[in-house]
Amino acid sequence: MSRPLTLSEKIIARASGRSELRPGEIVTCAVDLAMMHDSGGPRRVKPYLERLAAPVWDASKVVIVTDHFVPPADVDSAEILALTRRWARDNDVQQFFDMQGICHVVVQERGLLLPGMLAVGGDSHSPSGGAVGAFMVGIGATEMAGVLVTGEIWLRVPETYLIRWSGTLGAAPSAKDIMLFLCAHVGMSNDFKVMQYAGETIRDLSMMERLVLCNMSAELGAKTGIIAADEKTLAAIRESGRVISQDLLQWQSDPDADYAKRFEFDAGGLAPQVAAPHSPANSSAVDNHGSVRIDQAYIGACTGAKLSDLHMAAAVLQGNKVAPGVRLLVAPASADTMRNAATDGTLATLTAAGAILLPSGCGACAGYGAGVLADDEVCIASTARNFKGRMGSAKAAVYLASPYTVAASAIRGLVSDPREFVH
Amino acid sequence: MIRGRAWVFGDNIDTDLLAPGHAMRKPLEELALHCLEAVRPEFAREVQRGDVVVAGVGFGMGSSREQAAQALRHLGVSVVIAQSVARIFYRNAFNLGLPVLVSSDANTIVDGDVLEVDLAAGRALNITAGKLCTGEPVPDFLLSIVADGGLIPHLHKRLHGGAPAA
Numbered sequence: 281m282s283r284p285l286t287l288s289e290k291i292i293a294r295a296s297g298r299s300e301l302r303p304g305e306i307v308t309c310a311v312d313l314a315m316m317h318d319s320g321g322p323r324r325v326k327p328y329l330e331r332l333a334a335p336v337w338d339a340s341k342v343v344i345v346t347d348h349f350v351p352p353a354d355v356d357s358a359e360i361l362a363l364t365r366r367w368a369r370d371n372d373v374q375q376f377f378d379m380q381g382i383c384h385v386v387v388q389e390r391g392l393l394l395p396g397m398l399a400v401g402g403d404s405h406s407p408s409g410g411a412v413g414a415f416m417v418g419i420g421a422t423e424m425a426g427v428l429v430t431g432e433i434w435l436r437v438p439e440t441y442l443i444r445w446s447g448t449l450g451a452a453p454s455a456k457d458i459m460l461f462l463c464a465h466v467g468m469s470n471d472f473k474v475m476q477y478a479g480e481t482i483r484d485l486s487m488m489e490r491l492v493l494c495n496m497s498a499e500l501g502a503k504t505g506i507i508a509a510d511e512k513t514l515a516a517i518r519e520s521g522r523v524i525s526q527d528l529l530q531w532q533s534d535p536d537a538d539y540a541k542r543f544e545f546d547a548g549g550l551a552p553q554v555a556a557p558h559s560p561a562n563s564s565a566v567d568n569h570g571s572v573r574i575d576q577a578y579i580g581a582c583t584g585a586k587l588s589d590l591h592m593a594a595a596v597l598q599g600n601k602v603a604p605g606v607r608l609l610v611a612p613a614s615a616d617t618m619r620n621a622a623t624d625g626t627l628a629t630l631t632a633a634g635a636i637l638l639p640s641g642c643g644a645c646a647g648y649g650a651g652v653l654a655d656d657e658v659c660i661a662s663t664a665r666n667f668k669g670r671m672g673s674a675k676a677a678v679y680l681a682s683p684y685t686v687a688a689s690a691i692r693g694l695v696s697d698p699r700e701f702v703h
Numbered sequence: 704m705i706r707g708r709a710w711v712f713g714d715n716i717d718t719d720l721l722a723p724g725h726a727m728r729k730p731l732e733e734l735a736l737h738c739l740e741a742v743r744p745e746f747a748r749e750v751q752r753g754d755v756v757v758a759g760v761g762f763g764m765g766s767s768r769e770q771a772a773q774a775l776r777h778l779g780v781s782v783v784i785a786q787s788v789a790r791i792f793y794r795n796a797f798n799l800g801l802p803v804l805v806s807s808d809a810n811t812i813v814d815g816d817v818l819e820v821d822l823a824a825g826r827a828l829n830i831t832a833g834k835l836c837t838g839e840p841v842p843d844f845l846l847s848i849v850a851d852g853g854l855i856p857h858l859h860k861r862l863h864g865g866a867p868a869a
Contacts, residue, residue, distance in 0.1 A: 306844075331859065
C-alpha cells in the first residue's frame with residue numbers, strides 16, 4: 281500500500297515522474313507553465329540566456345505579461361517595455377499580454393492554468409495560481425532563466441498545512457479579512473510549507489476570492505497556497521473559452537493524506553481586519569484602529585482590485601462621497617476588470633463617489649506606479665503588503681484592509697468599519 | 704572557508720529594504736547604493752568586500768526580485784547568516800553565487816564581530832567572541848552552484864562542458 285498523498289505531493293509526484301515521495305526529498309520537476317512579467321522577465325533573463333547560448337525549451341509553455349512598468353512614466357520604463365515586446369516576438373512567445381492587467385489575474389482570466397499543473401512565476405505572488413488547484417511557486421530571474429533553458433526546476437517536497445474554515449462570512453468580511461487574520465494568527469514564518477485551504481467557507485467563495493487566499497499565502501511565508509478544484513473551478517476555466525475535461529477533478533488530496541498541521545477556524549465571528557504599519561502580521565479587528573486619519577485610500581493590485589473587489593468598494597460607496605481632503609485611487613487589476621466594471625455600472629458608482637481611476641497594473645502597490653506616498657502620509661490599501669517604504673516614502677504609513685474597509689475609510693476619512701454601509 | 708566582519712540587522716529585513724521599488728528601474732550599480740538605506744543609510748557606502756550580513760528571522764521576505772540578493776553581492780557581501788530566510792531569497796542568493804547560512808545562533812553575533820563561516824559544516828566561528836554558531840549544513844549541490852559562481856555558469860558547464868565567456 282503506497283503512502284497517501286496531499287494534492288501538492290500528487291502534483292509534484294506527477295511532474296517528477298515519481299510514484300512515491302516524502303516531504304524533505306529534493307526532486308526535479310518538469311514545468312508545465314512559466315510566467316514572467318516586465319520587471320523580472322525578459323530584461324533580466326535575456327542576458328542570462330545569451331550567456332548560456334541556449335534557446336527557450338518550449339515557447340508554448342511561456343507566458344509574458346507586462347504589468348509593473350505600465351504605462352511607462354519615464355524613458356527607463358518605456359525601454360524595459362520595448363525590450364519585453366521585442367523578446368516576446370523574437371522568441372515566438374504567443375501568450376504575450378501587453379498591458380492587459382496584472383499577471384496573476386490575467387493567467388486565470390485566460391484559463392491558462394489548470395488543476396494539477398506545476399507552474400512557476402517570476403513574482404512572489406505566484407502562489408495565486410493555487411486558486412485553480414495548480415501547484416505554482418514564485419522564483420527569481422536567474423532561476424527563471426534556468427527553467428527557460430531546461431524546462432525543469434528542483435524542488436524540496438514541502439509539508440502541507442490544512443487550513444479549514446467553516447461557517448458563513450458576515451456581510452462585510454471577505455477573503456482579504458481571512459488572510460489578514462491568518463497573518464496575525466498563523467504568522468508570516470511558515471517557510472517552505474504549502475497552505476491548503478478547505479471547508480465550507482472556502483467552497484462558498486468565488487474564484488476571484490479564492491485567488492486572494494492563495495495570493496496572500498506569500499505573506500504567510502509559505503512556498504505556495506492551493507485549493508482543490510471543484511465544479512466552480514472548472515466553470516471559471518470554461519468561461520475563458522478553454523475546453524477541458526471533467527477528469528481534472530481527480531486532482532484532490534487522498535482522504536487519509538498526511539498534513540503536517542491542521543488548523544480550524546470559524547468564519548461566522550470574523551470581524552473586518554486591518555493591518556497596521558509595517559507588516560501584514562499587525563492585523564486585528566477594525567475597531568482597534570478607529571482614530572487613524574488617512575490621506576489616501578488605494579484600491580489596487582492582484583490582491584485587491586479584481587471585479588469582485590470593485591464590487592465590494594461600490595457596495596459601500598453607492599450614494600456616498602469620499603471625505604474632503606482624502607483621495608481615493610482605484611487601479612483595476614486587469615483590462616477585463618476595467619471593461620466589465622464599465623459595462624455593469626461599477627465604475628460609474630465609484631467615480632460618482634469621487635474615486636480617481638488609474639490604469640490597470642501593479643501600480644503603487646510595489647512603489648513602481650502612480651499613487652505613491654510622501655513623507656508622513658497615511659494610506660489604507662487593499663494590497664497585500666505594507667512593508668516600510670514599499671509604497672513610496674519610508675516615512676509613510678500604510679494600513680491594509682479589504683476593499684469594503686478601504687471604501688468605508690475613504691468616506692469617513694478615518695480607518696472605518698464597513699459594516700455600517702453594507703447590510 | 705569565508706572570513707569577514709559582521710553587519711548585524713534585526714528581524715524581517717524584507718526585499719523592499721534590500722532593493723527599494725523606486726530604484727528598481729535603475730541599473731544594479733545604482734540600485735545597490737539604496738540597499739538597506741531605510742534601516743541603515745551608511746551600509747551601502749561603508750560595507751567592505753568580504754563583510755557578512757547577519758540578521759534575525761524572515762530575512763529576504765517579500766518580493767521575488769533577485770536584485771535583493773544581487774545588490775548585497777555587488778556590494779561585496781560574502782555570505783548572509785540569518786535565523787530564518789525567505790524561500791525565494793534563499794534560492795535567488797545561491798543562484799547568484801551568494802551563499803546563505805541558516806543558524807538560530809545568529810542572534811549571538813554583534814556588529815563588527817569577525818566570523819569564519821564553514822558552509823558545508825553549517826557553522827560559523829565568531830572569532831571576536833570566541834563562540835560557535837551552528838546551523839544547517841548547505842547541501843552539496845547548492846555548494847557546487849556557488850563554487851561555479853552561480854546557476855548560470857553552473858548550467859553553462861552542464862550544457863557546454865565549461866564556463867561561459869564573461
